[in-house]
Structures are given as structure tokens and as C-alpha cells.
Amino acid sequence: MLKRVYSDLTDQMNIDEGTWKGLVITPPRKVDKPTYEIVGPEERYDARDHVWARMAMHVDSPAYEDYYSRYPEKKPVDDDLRERAKRAGKKVLQANRINEEAAVSTFYAAVGLSRPRLVEVYLKYPIGPAGMAEAERAEVDPAKLSRKIKAFGLQLGAGKVGITEVNQRWVFSHDTVPAYGQPIECNYKYAICLAVPQSPFLQANQTGLGQEFEVGYKYAYASFISLIIANFIRHLGWPARPVPTFNTPYIVAPVFIDAGIGEHGRCGQVVTKEFGNDFRPGGVLTDLPLVPDKPVDFGLRDFCEKCTICADRCPGGAIPRGEEEIVRGVKKWQIDGEKCLRYMYATGHNCDICQVVCPWNHSNSWFHNTVREIASKWSRASQALISADKFFYRHKPGPDPKWLTEPV
Secondary structure (H helix, E strand, O other): OOOOOOOOHHHHEEHHHOEEOOOOOOOOEEOOOOOOEEOOOOOOOOHHHOHHHHHHOOOOOHHHHHHHHHOHHHHHHHHHHHHHHHHHHHHHHHHHHHHHHHHHHHHHHHHHOOOHHHHHOOOOOOOOHHHHOOOOOOOOOHHHHHHHHHHHHHHHOOOEEEEEEOOHHHEOOEOOOOOOOOEOOOOOOEEEEEEEEOOHHHHOOOOOHHHHHHHHHHHHHHHHHHHHHHHHHHOOOOOEEEOOOOOOOEOHHHHHHHOOOOEEOOOOOEEEOOOEOOEEEEEEEEOOOOOOOOOEEOOHHHHHHHOOHHHHHOOOOOOOOOOOEEEOOEEEOOOOHHHHHHHHHHHOOOOOHHHHOOHHHOOOOHHHHHHHHHHHHOHHHHHHHHHHHHHHOOOOOOOOOHHHHOOO
8 A cells, every 4th residue: 555645634633723633742721811911901002113114114204204203212223223234135145145035035925915905805716606706695603614714724734723802902003004104993803813833944044044935935825825714704705804924903922822822922922832933923804703712821921931041042132031021001021122123134134043942842743742741731840841951952053955055
């Protein structure tokens, strides 16, 4: 009998848990409320304040003039970051233009799939009765359709899919480029959250060409499958909006936490029990009747309080080593985006060191799954496991793929 080389992804699905099978011994424990603490009144975040949004503004544009007239103290810092980016970009392109352009090419697709027209447009199959029919609203069973949506997302390539009711606290107050300054309204009832895992091999080089390629690719791929699922729902006659990488109306981390994808880590990212923080997010907003998932608690907060591996290894010093702080009424670890960006602009590449070194990102072997289980259920063992991780794993940068480094 011929050996089956490519197994059907359907066989790997654990649809009830919204994740692939075999990633953990037991799924993370579901709880009634998320593990983050809300300690103050609601204060929505203005997306214009994010360092990436500030870098996206064109110098001397109306947005640029408006923002720095209100925050003149940020202008010297941001202008310095822009100059660093120009110098770094020029340096890497002069050294290895063809391979550098190949590595960054995947980001173009992520940007293209985030264009407002693609987010808003109702796409039809151009031939056949399905493409010609008007989308009458389908009667649905919320529980069955929630299960199907999860299977759909897993089949398309997400490693984990969760559903949550939209909490307006996490919706940005104002938009950025190109709709700079416009108030954001997000009146959909549900958010479908898609966690798309990255390649450990490509991520292993930490700040190299392979990592650059992989980050852009998974951003683009997450945006792509978000577009597919959103238009599937639209053809059922229900409102839906894809949430691609560069057109997201909410803060990703707390929405994913509410959907049971994972917990908030010291790194400032969502960390799953199944594959750590080594993923890129996609999503769909919709009014389609669905059944929300519960958040999860697998002991990450206690683990991160004891573990500072990501903070110790962060070359830019962007990850805090101390305790959580209160940010807009929420108790959390807050990374310094300017320090993070300053380091990346110094190298001319993205950086994923905090993803590579996280102890929850190890392979899904029986050994590491057992360690995950111990860390999740016996907090007293966490410090010993952290010490062992530091001793056995040095996390030296891995090689770039040969096809990205060969001179042309």
C-alpha cells in the first residue's frame, strides 16, 4: 500500500476546539472571563498614535501637519526614525538588492489585500447561477454554522479559529491613512479570529531575509483567507467585513484573547498554548448569528511573571522586565514601540526574536507537549522549566533559505 505523503488537512482538525489536532495533550482550560484585568474606565485607543501609523504618514502631508501640531514632542523622535529607515533601506538594497526585494515582496500582497475597496466590495463568482443570484438571507443554526466557520478557517490554513462578541472598548477611536482622523464605527456583533502559524524554519533566522519573507507572507495569507470567509458570509445574505493586516479597526490582542485564541504575554502579543505567539492574525467582522467562544486560561500570566526570556533577549529593550502596568484602564505588559522600531530600522529588516525565544513556541513533539502541560497545570514548576529553557536553548540565528541568499 502506498504511503500517504500528503494527509488531508480535514483529518488534522479538532473542529470543536477550533484548532488543529495534536498540538497539545489537552486544550487550554476555558473560563468565564479573560485573564487580563480591567481596572479603569473605558478609554479607546486612537490608531493615529501608534508608531507604525505615524511612520506611514507622508512628510508635509495634511495628516503629518495635523498630528505634529498636536504632539510636537513626538516629531523629533519620529523624524529620526524615518531617517534611520531610509539609511537602513538604502544600505541593504545596495548590498543585495534582488534578494532584499524578493524577501519584502510578500508585504505588497498584504498591503494590496488591505485596500478599502477590497475590504468593502461584495465579490461575486462571474459565471454560473451562484454568481448571478441575489444573496437572500439564509436561515442558519448558530451552533452548527460556528462549527463550520471554524472548519472553514482551519481548512484554509489557520491553526486556530475563535469567535467573540465585539467589545467596543477595543475598537480604535480614529482611523489612520488613508482615512486619517475619521472616527471609527464598528457596529458588527461578532469577530471571527484567525491565527495563522508561521514557519519555524524561516523565523529562526530572527532578523534575516527568510524572516522578512515569512512575516509578509503570513500577513498576506491571513488577509487572503479573511477575504474568502467574509465573502462566503456575504453570499449567505449576512453583513460581513474582512479584517486584513493593514486595515484593522480594533486592537488585535484583546479581541483574540476574548475569542479564546490565547492569553496576553509579557511580549505584548497573544500567546497560545498550541503554538505560542508564532502566528499572524486575520479576521472577519459579521452579524451572522454565531456562538462565541470562551476565553482561556492555561497559566500564562503566572508563567510570564516569572519568565523574562523575551525581555532579556530583546536587542532594542522594548519589552518590559518588570510588572504589568495600567494602560487605558487595563493592567498589562506594554512594549515600547519606538524602541522596537528603532532596532528594526537599524538592521533594515523586521525582527521576530521575541517569537523565536518564547518557551511556548517549541515544536509540538511529545516532549515539548508534556512540558507545556506541566507549565499549564503546575505553576510551581514554572521557574524550573524557565531555567531549563535558558540552559538548553541558546536560540542562535538560523540560516536563511538558500534561494534567498544565492547571488544573482
